[in-house]
Amino acid sequence: MGDTPQPPHDPSPHDGDMTLGQRAAVDAVLALHRARPGALLPILHGIQDALGWVPPAALPTVARALDLGRAEVHGVVSFYHHFRNTPPGRHVVRLCRAEACQALGARALEAHALRTLGVDWHGTSADGAVTLEPAYCLGNCGCGPSLLVDEDELHARVTPAAFDALVAGMRR
Amino acid sequence: MSVVAPPLRVYVSRDASALALGAEATARAIEVVARERGIAIDLVRTGSRGLFWLEPLVEVEVVAGGTATRVGYGPVAANEVAGLFDAGFGNAGAHPARVGAIESLDWFARQDRLCFARVGTTDPLSVADYVAHGGYRGLHNALAMDGAGIVAAVTASGLRGRGGAAFPTGIKWKTVLDAPTSADGAGSPTKYVVCNADEGDSGTFSDRMLMEGDPLCLVEGMTIAGFAVGATQGYIYLRSEYPHARRALEAAIANAYAAGWLGADIRGSGRRFDLEVRLGAGAYICGEETALLESLEGKRGQVRFKPPLPAIKGLFGRPTVVNNVISLASVPLILDRGADYYRDYGVGRSRGTLPIQLAGNLKRTGLVEKAFGTTLRELLYDYGGGSYSGRPIRAVQVGGPLGAYLPESQFDTPLDYEAFAAIGAMLGHGGIVAFDDGVDMLEQARYAMAFCAVESCGKCTPCRIGSTRGVEVLERIGAGIERAKNLALLDDLCETMRHGSLCALGGLTPDPVASALRHFGEDFAPSRGKV
Missing domain, CATH: 1.20.1440.230 (NADH-ubiquinone oxidoreductase 51kDa subunit, iron-sulphur binding domain)
Incomplete structure (x- = not known):
């Protein structure tokens, strides 16, 4: 006697793993988009816009709302480079790695950015200020090297010095 | 009693590249200095004229002898704005940054701006401005035609898909028009028009510039496509890397609905067309039309086997037109001016114009819309001004990341789909990326x-x-x-x-x-x- 049977260990996330804030955000997004045709991408965008990432714990709820399998939803989230499954830093810098920017020094800028932030791609600086993500073209190909800050603010002709100044501003 | 002078009309771009080069700070500075000096201004935020080395470009309307012309100054950084007022730029005053009328610059004057005629000159979000500059004349004509008539006009124009594959647009539309609407037995009449705005090729930005600078032109083109094939729902599949284009499109679409140019009864015609923007999520492959359709359906962006063609079995299994932004935005002009007008530009089987994007290591990068047939050399040196770094241009990649690298011995190739195919290259979406001799x-x-x-x-x-x-x-x-x-x-x-x-x-x-x-x-x- 004594040993109560343990439930089998299940490493996959449960709805209960979401915080109350996350749950509220996910529910609001689902209410807004679930009836639209092809609703999954708008829903995932909505969640990431609200929370900064798509918590794996949200996927069972999303799957249930759309009558999809959890694996199907996971398959979609993981297919698209845009969606994050970990929370980003306070700012997200998307650095263009594509050819037009390469022609203007993007490779050197990449190396500089990775080194000075002390991260690999998709990593966040130790102080939590900046997440560095690769972009394959930001449509600013006449004025590279280019980067996009927080999905909104585009910068042109970015030199290593300009990058440092930008990052210093984000750390303040 | 004094006559109140009309406000000084000033134009500054809100194009993403112009903003990246400082246009927002310049626009703010113009407002601040004008306020300080008690000068009434009417600041119009436009798309970009596409001369990036002049951005931030400030144009001012000068009225002389009853005619209004625009005089350009560029590039004008925010800290140079006070100097611009000191120089009396409202009267076209002399200033080191004054370049005169943009239309008279050789770089601009030698272009054939058909699709980009309005970009950089109008308020992109204003339906009234759009209509005042020739907008919706094509749709007006289309309302008097049947689907087959519209398709015939587009076919006769010689327009080929500008996304890269160069498939004749009219033939694609005819397939959708003729597609049985009840093949599934359900009798559903649904068809779709999908705009492929997943402009992922490095070196290309013409879709972005058009969507930011003249989004209503795309809206009009898609509406005409809907009338042509019998579709009432359109989707613009836009890449998530284009937040500025998204804002412009969504605002323009809302304004078009408010003005009765979208919705259940377009301008009292009894015809319906609805349109919405859907965002991609950072997957280059979704520029491939079948992967795009999968993505729109909420799935992984995986390529479908063809056949069936999307024209027969596309979005949600229904007949679907999938066209690039520039293809669709070329349609209003074709319906307005006639197929012959468009077809008279170009060479061989490449008819009309191509918005060429000069990118990478060039001095004068930007948007050059030209009839097909210009050589690469002319674009690189006459327009592009040679390399930005001042070193020799060693290699040029045309047509995005899947395009061939060309050496100088091939720079005399004319821009024409067949001429490029003949040297094992492709024109693609018209992006030209130059590299200097530092390239490995x-x-x-x-x-x-x-x-x-x-x-x-x-x-x-x-x-x-x-x-x-x-x-x-x-x-x-x-x-x-x-x-x-x-x-x-x-x-x-x-x-x-x-x-x-x-x-x-x-x-x-x-x-x-x-x-x-x-x-x-x-x-x-x-x-x-x-x-």
Whole structure:
């Protein structure tokens, strides 16, 4: 006697793993988009816009709302480079790695950015200020090297010095 | 009693590239200085004229003898704005940054701005401004025609898909028009118009500029497409990397609804067309039309087998027109001015104009809309002004990451779909990326394979595995390991990818690789590994 049977260990996330804030955000997004045709991408965008990432714990709820399998939803989230499954830093810098920017020094800028932030791609600086993500073209190909800050603010002709100044501003 | 002078009308771009170069700060400074000096201004935020070396460009309306003309100053940084007022720019005063009327600049005057006629000159979000500058005349004509008549006009114009594949637009539309609407037995009349705005090719930004600078032109083109094929719902599949275009499109669409140009009863015609923007999520492959449709349906962006063609079985299994932004935005003009007007531009089987994007290492980058037939050399040197770095231009990639690298000996090739195909290259979406002599072509070849590996949808093996093997082989060649053997392996691998891949990503990635090897063999030479 004594040993109560343990439930089998299940490493996959449960709805209960979401915080109350996350749950509220996910529910609001689902209410807004679930009836639209092809609703999954708008829903995932909505969640990431609200929370900064798509918590794996949200996927069972999303799957249930759309009558999809959890694996199907996971398959979609993981297919698209845009969606994050970990929370980003306070700012997200998307650095263009594509050819037009390469022609203007993007490779050197990449190396500089990775080194000075002390991260690999998709990593966040130790102080939590900046997440560095690769972009394959930001449509600013006449004025590279280019980067996009927080999905909104585009910068042109970015030199290593300009990058440092930008990052210093984000750390303040 | 004094007469109140009309406010000074000033134009500053809100295009993403102009903003990246400081246009927002310049616009703010103009407002601040005008307020300080008690000068009434009417600041209009436009798209970009496409002369990036002049951005932030400030244009001011000067009225002389009852005629209003615009005088340009550029580039004007925010801290130079006070000086512009000091120089009396409201009266076209002399200033080191004054470039005069943009239309009179050689760079601009020699273009054929058909699709981009309004971009940079109007308020992109204003329906009234759009209509005042020729907008909705094409749709007005289309309302008096039947679907077959519209399709015939587009076919006669010679318009071919500007996304890269260059398939005749009219033929695609006819297939959708003729597609049975009740093949599934359900009798559903639903068809769709989908705009492929997933402009992922490096070196291209014409879709973005059009969507930011004249979004209503795309809205009008899609509405006409809907009338042509009998579709009442349109989707613009926009890449998530384009937040500025998204804002412009959503605002323009809302304004079009409010003015009765979208919705259940367009301008009292009893005809319906609804339109919404859907965002991609950072997947290059979704620029491939079947992957795009999968993504729109909420799935992984994996390529579909063809047939069936999307024109027969597309979005949600229904007949669907999928066209690029520029293809659709060319339609209003064709319906307005007539098919002949459009077809009279161009050469051979490449009719009309191509918005060419000058990118990478060039002095004067930007948007050059020209009739087909201009040579690459003219674009690189006459328009582009040579390299930005001042060093010799060594290689040019045309048509995005799947396009061939061209050496100087091929710079006299005219821009024409067939002429490019004849040299094993492709015009694609019209992006031209110049590299100076600092470029390492083996590294560019390796990047082409690496990009394919990152962006492969994974459905077919030649692309999914071949691209990763390609990176490894090129790295071994670079390190001088069993060079001859690895070059043979690379050749073999390229053949397999070219012929065995399901779509253009795996099928065309060998082009930049093989062209780099063919034209820039010295970068792959044995001496390389010993350095």
